[in-house]
Amino acid sequence: MKKAPKLSNDERSEIQILNCKGYSARAIATALGRSPNTIAAELKRNSYKDGRYVAASAKHKAYVRRKYARYQGKKIQEDDELRSFIILKLQAH
DSSP states (O other): OOOOOOOOHHHHHHHHHHHHTTOOHHHHHHHHTOOHHHHHHHHHHHSOTTSOOOHHHHHHHHHHHHHHHHHHHHHHHHOHHHHHHHHHHHHHO
16 A cells, blocks of 8 residues: 655645634545545644644644654664564564
């Protein structure tokens, strides 16, 4: 399964506008030519607790999430003991 490219700033702005107008995730997805699951996940993951979606804060939240996800990968790479443990367990299965 191919991964879709990340949402652009323009797409996030369009999501914000359409969401404010009351469009559903499916309708927004159709307008942007994206999967409804992509839009629904974006709205769920990057909206405020009160349900508001703001493109600028969504971009920042996504950036922070990606930044720390990459860090976890480096954590394994930099810790020889942890890396050996993981390799040993993977080879056992």
